[in-house]
Amino acid sequence: MICGRTNLIVFLFLLALTLAYSPLLAGSHEEHQHTMKAGEAAGSGQAPVYTAMPGPGQKVQIANGDYLIFDFDKKPKMGTVIIKVRVFNSKGEKSTPEMLLADYGMPSMKGAHETGDQPFRLSQKGEYLLPINIVMPGDWEIRLTVKKNGKVIFRGSYKFDV
Numbered sequence: 572m573i574c575g576r577t578n579l580i581v582f583l584f585l586l587a588l589t590l591a592y593s594p595l596l597a598g599s600h601e602e603h604q605h606t607m608k609a610g611e612a613a614g615s616g617q618a619p620v621y622t623a624m625p626g627p628g629q630k631v632q633i634a635n636g637d638y639l640i641f642d643f644d645k646k647p648k649m650g651t652v653i654i655k656v657r658v659f660n661s662k663g664e665k666s667t668p669e670m671l672l673a674d675y676g677m678p679s680m681k682g683a684h685e686t687g688d689q690p691f692r693l694s695q696k697g698e699y700l701l702p703i704n705i706v707m708p709g710d711w712e713i714r715l716t717v718k719k720n721g722k723v724i725f726r727g728s729y730k731f732d733v
Contacts, residue, residue, distance in 0.1 A: 621714050621728035633717050633725035636661025641715070647733050649705050654713060656691060656699040665697045670718040675703050678712045678730065688716060708733050 624631045627642040637660050644653040654673060660666040676685035684706060691699035705711065710732050717725040 619716075619723075619726050621726045624715070624727040624729045626729070631725075631727055633658075633727075634719070637666060637724075639715075639717070639725075641729070647705060647711070647731055649708065649733060651702050651704055654691075654701045654703060656701075656715070657697065658699070658717070667693065667697070668717050668719045668724070669721065670716075671699045672716040672718070673701050673703075674714045674716075676712060677707075677709055679710050705733050 624641070628640060630638045630640055632638050637658065639656055639658045641654060641656045644655060656671060658666045658668055658671070671691040672688040673691065674686055674688050677683060686703075689701055691701045694700050703713070710730060712728055712730045714726065714728045716723055
């Protein structure tokens with residue numbers, strides 16, 4: 572009887588310590604969010620913010636008058652689809668940023684089909700190409716990142732259904 576009561580007391584004591592030092596319970600949700608926003612600097616682990624992009628074939632302003640136009644090689648459906656991106660400077664001339672990356676996945680199943688940043692390949696036509704693999708029907712999102720001189724100059728996302 573005493574042994575069982577002692578075990579219960581030890582268990583409750585350890586549970587209380589765990590809850591007292593839990594980062595999720597250390598402050599209100601708003602305080603936790605504020606802390607995360609304050610730590611948004613590089614390497615903080617905070618998810619970057621992506622601007623919603625208009626549909627394929629439309630100009631997407633990226634920085635200093637530069638823009639990009641993205642499209643698919645065919646209507647997105649199950650299987651492999653190629654994203655094509657053309658980048659232009661403010662004068663409408665083709666431009667080649669230092670790096671163009673894409674991450675894609677299903678927003679409704681975060682983490683299940685996420686690819687992480689994948690680099691585009693520059694074709695001889697001056698188009699950036701990246702094959703994406705649509706593995707199931709549903710909602711999908713493509714997130715583009717454009718880097719120039721080692722800095723991110725644009726992040727945008729486009730959502731579509733298959």
